[in-house]
Amino acid sequence: MNKVKIEIRSSSLSPAFREELLRIIKEHPGTCSLGLFLNDAETGHRIEFDSKKYKVSDSEELKEALSQIGVELVVD
Numbered sequence: 688m689n690k691v692k693i694e695i696r697s698s699s700l701s702p703a704f705r706e707e708l709l710r711i712i713k714e715h716p717g718t719c720s721l722g723l724f725l726n727d728a729e730t731g732h733r734i735e736f737d738s739k740k741y742k743v744s745d746s747e748e749l750k751e752a753l754s755q756i757g758v759e760l761v762v763d
Contacts, residue, residue, distance in 0.1 A: 691743050692722040692761035697729075699757055711752045717744025724761060 695708075712721065721738040743749055750760055 690720040690722055691745055691749070692724060693753060694724045694726060694759045694761050696757070697725055697727040704756065707756050708753075708758065711749070711756070712738075712741050712743055715744050715746060715749040715752070717742055717746070719743050719745050722761075 719742055721741050721743050723736045723738065725734045725736070727733075753760065
């Protein structure tokens, strides 16, 4: 896999959530590009971002850590 895409609900955004997400990303460095989808269920809008700073591993540990904070991996 060349790119790991994750989906985040806008309702979950808070300073604590952002800190935890960043901690997880930093703890799982790798060679895969990181894409983020920000979804707003209220408006139906979806915004896609690509990280220029971070790359991550495509590991089960990353998937598990993300799922624990309510972040889903997006499969194309």
